[in-house]
Amino acid sequence: MNPADIQALVARGFGSLDGARYVLLRVEDAGAAREWLRGLGVTTLAEAQARRLPRVRQVAFTAAGLCALDLPVDTIPGFAPEFLDGLAGDPSRSRRLGDIEDSAPALWRWGAGDAEPHVLLILLAEGGDIEAHLAETLAAMPAGACSVLLVNAASGPVGREPFGFVDGISQPEVDWEGTVEPGGAKDRLYRDRIALGEFLLGHDNEYGFVPDHPVEGGIGHNGTYLVYRQLEQDVAGFWGWAARTAGAGGAVAFAERMVGRGIDGDPLPALGGEGVNGFTFASDPDGAICPIGAHIRRANPRSGDDPRGRRGFLGDVVSSLGLKGSAMHDAVASARFHRLLRRGRPYGSAPDPQAAIAGITSEEPRGLHFICLNASLARQFEFVQGSWLASPYFGGLSGEQDPMLGNRCPVSGGMQTDAFAYHDAAGNPRLAAGLPRFVTVVGGAYFFLPGIGGLARILRG
Ligand code: HEM
Structure with missing residues (x-):
């Protein structure tokens, strides 16, 4: 496990940074977008382990986004079929997930059709600094590289969700050190410590093996899937x-x-x-x-x-x-x-x-x-x-x-x-x-x- 190769969000919620913006982008010019994203300064876990960071930037892509960046995902073996389909890409998936009637993708503000994002930037900072963090990040983007579909703002760190309940209490304890040997008699009982490979591709999972993931050029190693609803x-x-x-x-x-x-x-x-x-x-x-x-x-x-x-x-x-x-x-x-x-x-x-x-x-x-x-x-x-x-x-x-x-x-x-x-x-x-x-x-x-x-x-x- 190499923390310098992992985006920090996998291990950290950054609860002390109470400003958050979720920037949804569409790629307009693949070359210009790639160049901008190369210089973005994505926060690694190693950096988060070394010191308290005032600002965090994380980046993720939809399958359509990888294609728009000239990476034809369907020719690269190992990406999950659900990822390739997309959350809104199959009516039977929408039905199974309960995304029907008022929650149907056709009614969504973003995520389906022309409003499907290509890139998600997660920006975190202290409340007083988040607008500056957002402005500086977008100012560095060359004109015409990407269009901004939406900037979603969170109201603060995980604390109370809008019904008023404290949220963010129970999380699995990720087994970073690989101490769990899954499948023994002790697993007849519940445990909270969960194999790293359940959350990070390229590592042993709860079945004791490394699951399918894109290996060409190390593309999938230390990556994971992010669901945003x-x-x-x-x-x-x-x-x-x-x-x-x-x-x-x-x-x-x-x-x-x-x-x-x-x-x-x-x-x-x-x-x-x-x-x-x-x-x-x-x-x-x-x-x-x-x-x-x-x-x-x-x-x-x-x-x-x-x-x-x-x-x-x-x-x-x-x-x-x-x-x-x-x-x-x-x-x-x-x-x-x-x-x-x-x-x-x-x-x-x-x-x-x-x-x-x-x-x-x-x-x-x-x-x-x-x-x-x-x-x-x-x-x-x-x-x-x-x-x-x-x-x-x-x-x-x-x-x-x-x-x-x-x-x-x-x-x-x-x-x-x-x-x-x-x-x-x-x-x-x-x-x-x-x-x-x-x-x-x-x-x-x-x-x-x-x-x-x-x-x-x-x-x-
Ligand atoms: C508006 C939507 C939602 C609200 C208001 C909500 C609220 C909460 C609250 C108050 C808790 C208890 C505090 C905690 O353990 O962190 C909780 C726990 C949890 N929620 Fe949600 N939740 C929502 C949606 C979801 C969805 C969509 C999923 C998964 C698909 C989910 C999965 C979980 C899980 C895994 C736990 C922890 C259960 C445990 O380990 O005890 N929640 N949620």
């Missing part, structure tokens, strides 16, 4: 519905069950474990504490390779042979193959939930610039989004999707997806029905975030 949040709708369902006094506790954490980020009481992240759902198989369909339980069910954990040699053998347990026990896949490094930031002001419950909220657009990094778009992001968050079948549930993110569209055959099963404060099972849509996708794309050597290869032309 702009998710607009209906803050008034969310808190209004929580208050109508649970009463003004019970709205926060009810919303905490939808998210699966306390509003200040604490695990729901009685889950056990240490600190804010040292818990699993093993002690809560029926979702009496944290509903099975809660956002954090769908996004990371904290499951091991064996749904019932480790039960000694004989018990493990019996379970491996599939002789005990019901289909329900296999309803959730092992989490270690489906982890994401989240690097997004919110936009719009953070609301006061009590004011929102009382119906006092601003009309400004608010949401999340959701960004995550993963080595396999299909097995990580698309699986989490499509099979866990957006699916009406999860963990033995049916007729529900993620209570925050679901599009609530009935699925084929007419099954509704707008319910949410939870236990109230007195421990009684409840079913809320008719959840409205609180989150709408308004843009997005799949990018390749290369290593520094890979970037040089891309920009060689």
